[in-house]
Amino acid sequence: xxxxDYSTKIPNNVNLAxxxxxxxxxxxxxxxxxSWWNDMGPDGSQGFDVYLRTAxxxxxxxxxxxxxxxxxxxxxxxxxxxxEKDRKIHFGDHKGxxxxxxxxxxxxxxxxxxIVTQGDTxxxxxxxxxxxxxxxxxxxxxxxxxxxxxxxxxxxxAMVYLLHKYFGRDGREEGEALLERRSGQQDNxxxxxxxxxxxxxxLSFFMxxxxxDRDGKFQLxxxxxxxxxxxxxxxxxxxxxEAHHMFVGESGVSRVIQRTCQMMNELRTDDxxxxxxxxxxxxPTIQRYLNFHFSVTIDLFGADQSSNAAxxxxxxxxxxxxxxxxxxxxxxxxxxxRILQVRDGRLAEEEVPMLNALNEVLRDDYITDSVGGVxxxxxxxxxxxxxxxxxxxxxxxxxxxxxxxxxxVSPEGQLLSEPEWNARxxxxxxxxxxxxxxxxxxxxxxxxxxxxxxxxxxxVGINRQPIDFEYVxxx
Ligand SMILES: [Fe+2]
Ligand SMILES: [Fe+2]
Numbered sequence: 459x460x461x462x463d464y465s466t467k468i469p470n471n472v473n474l475a476x477x478x479x480x481x482x483x484x485x486x487x488x489x490x491x492x493s494w495w496n497d498m499g500p501d502g503s504q505g506f507d508v509y510l511r512t513a514x515x516x517x518x519x520x521x522x523x524x525x526x527x528x529x530x531x532x533x534x535x536x537x538x539x540x541x542e543k544d545r546k547i548h549f550g551d552h553k554g555x556x557x558x559x560x561x562x563x564x565x566x567x568x569x570x571x572x573i574v575t576q577g578d579t580x581x582x583x584x585x586x587x588x589x590x591x592x593x594x595x596x597x598x599x600x601x602x603x604x605x606x607x608x609x610x611x612x613x614x615x616a617m618v619y620l621l622h623k624y625f626g627r628d629g630r631e632e633g634e635a636l637l638e639r640r641s642g643q644q645d646n647x648x649x650x651x652x653x654x655x656x657x658x659x660x661l662s663f664f665m666x667x668x669x670x671d672r673d674g675k676f677q678l679x680x681x682x683x684x685x686x687x688x689x690x691x692x693x694x695x696x697x698x699x700e701a702h703h704m705f706v707g708e709s710g711v712s713r714v715i716q717r718t719c720q721m722m723n724e725l726r727t728d729d730x731x732x733x734x735x736x737x738x739x740x741x742p743t744i745q746r747y748l749n750f751h752f753s754v755t756i757d758l759f760g761a762d763q764s765s766n767a768a769x770x771x772x773x774x775x776x777x778x779x780x781x782x783x784x785x786x787x788x789x790x791x792x793x794x795x796r797i798l799q800v801r802d803g804r805l806a807e808e809e810v811p812m813l814n815a816l817n818e819v820l821r822d823d824y825i826t827d828s829v830g831g832v833x834x835x836x837x838x839x840x841x842x843x844x845x846x847x848x849x850x851x852x853x854x855x856x857x858x859x860x861x862x863x864x865x866x867v868s869p870e871g872q873l874l875s876e877p878e879w880n881a882r883x884x885x886x887x888x889x890x891x892x893x894x895x896x897x898x899x900x901x902x903x904x905x906x907x908x909x910x911x912x913x914x915x916x917x918v919g920i921n922r923q924p925i926d927f928e929y930v931x932x933x
Pocket of ligand 2: 610703
């Protein structure tokens with residue numbers, strides 16, 4: 459079951475050949491997907507040979523095979539983790555019952571919504587990143603961008619498989635709509651706002667893959683607990699791919715920092731103007747990008763109090779991060795959680811029923827996880843002997859969703875008046891001129907082994923290849 463059949467049009471490990479109707483429906487969707495990829499996938503890259511990894515099995519060891527592939531020929535397919543025998547639902551009102559192999563009628567609409575919302579982020583990020591190849595800082599980075607892009611494409615396949623297999627005609631219509639919405643387009647945008655923001659430069663890309671792909675990780679982890687077993691198995695395999703995306707982000711930002719610190723020591727200065735003149739990105743600018751991506755991303759978890767979140771949990775559709783490792787009753791009916799609100803002109807915690815606060819629980823788990831990489835970035839700065847530390851901003855900083863939406867709070871968590879905010883926002887969020895400066899550094903470096911001036915080379919190459927390997931061939 460876990461070995462992947464590559465002999466068919468659509469590679470899969472779900473015995474697709476046994477379900478002719480489904481196979482035909484997906485084979486009809488496939489050319490539409492490819493034409494979406496041609497229109498909205500990486501700009502001008504269709505003829506490149508890219509050193510990509512392809513899944514050959516879903517085993518944790520050795521699922522990947524590496525080789526130069528033209529991206530439109532990438533074998534997108536349907537890969538589920540193997541079924542767990544007699545899997546039981548382990549949270550919510552159905553706790554202890556057998557996991558569902560089909561969609562219960564009463565949860566159909568909600569499950570469809572959950573799958574469509576997740577599915578929509580996948581092509582959206584490809585669209586957001588489609589011009590970055592034109593300004594890649596190296597072949598190594600270009601290859602990583604393309605690897606992320608083809609895997610996001612595969613994540614779309616993963617969700618469309620579920621829609622086609624379990625949701626009949628509605629599911630097929632949703633599958634088409636996923637190819638029709640466009641990131642940032644006014645009349646038919648992507649569903650979630652962070653996926654309509656442009657990713658204009660490589661610092662944004664690295665921040666996005668560190669912070670926003672990590673949101674993906676947490677959403678997928680919560681869905682991997684689902685009582686709907688096919689969703690759980692699909693998202694488990696997606697998580698193995700997601701890990702690479704976060705690696706691209708964390709190591710990318712780390713290399714930018716490393717290069718900046720090197721220049722700071724060389725020039726013996728921390729003056730942003732001098733560093734910019736030397737062609738590197740000053741640390742305060744990196745902090746502003748971090749503030750932006752962190753705050754936009756934590757909005758993705760939704761309102762801090764949500765009756766939908768309670769219902770998704772109680773009905774078994776979506777669990778918590780690492781549900782199985784928690785020692786509580788997995789029902790949460792009598793539990794409470796503290797959320798942050800503005801009360802009498804101050805930020806104050808308020809106790810609310812836990813079930814209603816599950817978006818906030820997931821957001822807080824996310825915040826804990828994302829702080830880890832930031833402290834690894836700080837190690838790079840510390841090692842260079844520089845007295846500067848990056849910080850994730852306060853949870854209430856620059857929020858647009860939930861009870862903190864629109865509240866003016868500094869990155870340190872101080873409540874501000876509108877004029878105070880306006881006077882200092884340029885210190886905290888990327889300004890037009892920050893973005894213009896970063897954009898000015900973005901030139902295309904594609905000679906094997908060459909790296910743009912603003913970023914350090916990686917420590918090691920991909921799949922034990924050297925860092926001057928020809929990761930992309932342009933033909
Ligand atoms: Fe994804
Ligand atoms: Fe991702």
